[in-house]
Amino acid sequence: MALNDINNDGARYAFICTWHDPMTDITWRYQFMYHTNDQSIEMYDIKNQKTFLKRVAYPAITLEQLYIGSTILVYTRQLLIEDYGDEFTRKHLRGLQETTCAMIKPDAICNAGKILECITRNGLLIKHMRMCQLSRKQAEEFYNVHQGKPFYESLIQLISNGPVIAMELVGENALCRWRLLLGPTSTEVARIKAPSSIRAQFGTDTTMNACHGSDSHENARIETLFFFRCWNMGMSARFRNCTLCIIRPHAVMSGCAGAILDRILCQFDVTAMELTQFSRHAAADFLAVYQGICPDFCSMTHELASGDFIILEIVDKENPCSNPVNKFREFCGPADSCIARALRPRSLRAEFGINKVKNAVHCTDIPDDGELEVGYMFTHQWEGR
Incomplete structure (x- = not known):
C-alpha cells in the first residue's frame, strides 16, 4: 500500500x-x-x-x-x-519511509532547480540537503569503491572541481525510485532507453551524468553520514559580495522550492545552499529587527519556525565582485505578495507568494547586511542560543 x-x-x-x-x-x-x-x-x-x-x-x-x-x-x-x-x-x-542518498554533480548545478522539481513531483521528500565543495581527498573518500576503475580519475576531478548538492531523500521505496528517476549511468543510453530521466535531460556522458544515487541501503547509510555528519562539511559559502535568500517553509512544503531556485539561477549564482529549520526562539531572534515595527512579526515568526526552509548564498552572476543585495531584493519584489502581483507580476513573491507573511522568500533588505545574514545562517550562529 x-x-x-x-x-x-x-x-x-x-x-x-x-x-x-x-x-x-x-x-x-x-x-x-x-x-x-x-x-x-x-x-x-x-x-x-x-x-x-x-x-x-x-x-x-x-x-x-x-x-x-x-x-x-x-x-x-x-x-x-x-x-x-x-x-x-x-x-x-x-x-514507505525509506531513505537514500542523492547528489547533484557539478555539471548539473545550473539545473538544480529542475532536478529538485523532479524529486518533489515524484513524491520524494528532501530530509537533508547541503551544497558542498569537496576537496580531492574527500572526493576520493566518497568514491573509494571505484578506485582502480578506468573512469575513477575523471570522476574524482569532476566531483572536486565544483560544488555538489548532497541530499537525503525519504519516501516509499526511495532508493529504487531515485535510481529509476536517474536513468541509466550512460547519458547516451539514457536518452535512448529513458528519455525523460534526469540523466537523459541533464547529463553529458557517463561521468558527467548529472546526479549520483546510492546503489544499496548500506551505501545509502554510509554516504548520507559522509555528507551530514557535521554542519560544516565541505563548506562552500564565500561570505563576501553576497546576499541571503530564504525559501520559506510554506514554499518548501508546497513543492515550489525547485521552481523558485530555477528562477534564481537564471539571473544569479548560488554559492551555498542548505535545508535547515528554526525553533520559535531562533526565528524570533533572526527577525528581531522587525519586532515593534511590523504588525505581522508574530505571524512571520510562526511561519519561519513552521518547518524546513532553504537558505541560499546569492552572488551577482554578471558581476560577482559587486554587492547583490539591492539587485536581488528587486528580483524578489515587494514584501506583500498581493502588492507584488499588482506592481511586479514577474517577481518571485508575485509568482510564488500568497500574502505578506507567506511571501515565498526572505531577502536581505540593507546592503550592509548581506554578508552578516549569510554569515549568521551558514555558520549556524543561532544554535545553542
Missing part, C-alpha cells in the same frame, strides 16, 4: 516525539497520534501519563511529514519525531 493510499484509510498512526523547553532546559516526551480520515492530532504526556492535547483537527500537518527524524510544529511547540509509537505504525509506515 502506497503512502497516498493510506492518507484516507481512517487509521491512527502513533509516533514518539520530544520537545525541548528552552526556558527550563527540560526535554518532554510525548506520544503523538495522527488520524488520517480528518487530519486530526492528539498528544499524550509520557512522563506524567496523561493527555496533553485532546484530539483536534490540524490540517497544517500531513502524513508525508511524519517520519523518523522529521520536525513538526504543533502550535508553538517544535516536536522532533524520534520513533514509531506502536507496532501498527512501524509495520505500516517503515517500508
